[in-house]
Amino acid sequence: EQGRGTFVQDNAIDYAISKRTRFSQNMARQNLSSDVDILSVDLLPVSAELAGLLALQPGEEVHRIRTLSRVELRVVDYATMFFPAARFPGLPEVYYRHRSVTRTLQHFGVQDYTRRFTRVTARLPDAEVVDYLGIPKNRPVLHVKSLNVDPAGVPVQYGVTHFNGDLVQLVMED
Numbered sequence: 001e002q003g004r005g006t007f008v009q010d011n012a013i014d015y016a017i018s019k020r021t022r023f024s025q026n027m028a029r030q031n032l033s034s035d036v037d038i039l040s041v042d043l044l045p046v047s048a049e050l051a052g053l054l055a056l057q058p059g060e061e062v063h064r065i066r067t068l069s070r071v072e073l074r075v076v077d078y079a080t081m082f083f084p085a086a087r088f089p090g091l092p093e094v095y096y097r098h099r100s101v102t103r104t105l106q107h108f109g110v111q112d113y114t115r116r117f118t119r120v121t122a123r124l125p126d127a128e129v130v131d132y133l134g135i136p137k138n139r140p141v142l143h144v145k146s147l148n149v150d151p152a153g154v155p156v157q158y159g160v161t162h163f164n165g166d167l168v169q170l171v172m173e174d
Contacts, residue, residue, distance in 0.1 A: 012166070012169040013071055014169060019114045035099070036068070036100075038067055038096060038099070043061050044062055046060050053158045055154065056084055063091045065081045066078070071167075080159065082158045084156070088104075091108070094108070105156060105157070115146060116148065118144060119145045122142060122143070122165065133162065139165065142170060144160070
């Protein structure tokens with residue numbers, strides 16, 4: 001609220017952040033319907049920042065997938081995910097079929113993965129986030145950066161997610 005601060009609605013969706021954060025499991029635990037729309041898929045040369053995060057070398061490529069997630073037909077987040085392309089050839093086609101990071105990684109033999117880190121900040125959205133989330137430009141979003149690794153500790157996915165702060169509250173779990 002202008003001049004009073006930011007408040008989470010009483011009916012905000014709890015989004016658990018834990019060692020094994022899974023969107024579909026989070027929603028299923030609350031008996032909420034959810035779906036994921038794929039906005040775009042690209043194959044890009046890795047940036048210096050992503051190379052460090054995903055343990056890649058300069059010149060390697062990453063799959064970038066941008067999505068919108070809906071819960072009970074409401075857009076709750078806009079996400080950008082990055083996956084090492086050499087390790088996961090054809091990943092976009094598999095993700096299109098499953099619309100699940102967990103099932104996509106399982107297709108490539110990664111039966112489990114855990115969260116190495118989750119970094120959360122609140123910030124005002126840029127124009128792109130305003131458009132995708134359908135929120136006012138003066139409404140803060142929860143900006144979440146995360147890195148998932150396989151059981152050997154090798155990075156499998158890096159993500160940047162913008163949560164609609166009016167609809168989602170992050171719950172940190174063990």
